[in-house]
Amino acid sequence: MSTGNTQNVKITVADPSALGLVGLAMVTLVASSQKLGITTGVAFVLPWAIFLGAIAQLIASIYDFKHNNILGATTFGAYALFWFGVGTSWLIKLGVFGPALAATADPKQLAFAFIGYLIFSLFLTIGFMETNKVLFSILVLIDILLLCLAIDTYSANHTAHTIAAWSELIISLLSFYGSGAVVLNHHFGKVFLPVGKPFGIFK
Template identity: 70%
Template sequence: MNQTQTTQKIQITTADPSALGLFGLAMVTLVASSQKLGLTDGVSFVLPWAIFLGGFAQLFAAIQDAKHNNTFGTTAFGAFALFWFGVGTSWLINLGVFGESAAANVDTKQLGVAFIGYLIFSVYMTIGAMETHKVLFIIFVLIDFLFIGLALSSLGVAPEATHMLAAISEFGIAIMSFYGSAASVLNVHFGKPVIPVGKPFGIFK
């Protein structure tokens, strides 16, 4: 007796989460850069944006990108979501939320080492961004400079100059991420490229 097996694939269509992920990145870097640039003081009111926009918004985008089988987007948004959760927790420790003992044992050089790790990650993601579009590539280049500035300032290397490098880079990330988010929303909404993002470099593909 012959049996015929039929395999059916069900495809679930979900919206591209890039617009939300980039908006989350834009908001958190805008608020955080205002503190680094000296326009605002302290990190207490940076924390909500780090947790909800930097963390949860990008984590949601990562999960949705996974449904699109987008390894690059999943990894990028997921890694940066966890970065902001980590940074937010570090600020909470420094503020004494987890007790005076934890705050007293803070060593900012450990943050510097973490920033070096994220710089390594950002560099190879920058190579991947070259084959996505030029706006994303520019965002990643600015992220590279952000982590260079953060790492060096945390390690005490020319702290004023490298802190300012981080501040300017972070503000640039905010502006470019707002642009990228707007393009992701409006180009899909209108069904045509009303906001140009630039073609991939075409070096590796």
């Protein structure tokens, strides 16, 4: 016989942002080495783009949705798909999907993809003003990176390429710091690595 009682079960998951940030940190570190001319080619950038840039951030996105954190979930999810897209574009350029497809690839189409992500990223940057200053700084640098990638991809601009390379490297370093801060601050139960307070403009 049914009693009509309803039992609610709450499943608690840990903050996934540390994983998402280390994924971003790793892919931007390896990718920036290529842009800065320290390394060459994208063959060994690809695994980090797919497994760290894409899959790690996608996992973080899924668990941020479970946290009802729409800003973090959308950000990690969108940039996970960004790295899937970039990785696939590199595969096309390398001829993995056949020489015919590689021969018809127009790099300027990537410039428009970067512009689209820049527009989206600007909205995210406003939201991250009310998280902490480390995350906000990462988003500002991502805005700069996307703008410079669009310019460089469309017109092969050396200055834009250089700015993009250094922006990507600094994104990596800040993301490593942000990831470490999430882990250690939670682990020690206190502010071990400060990340800066929100600006408090909109909230």
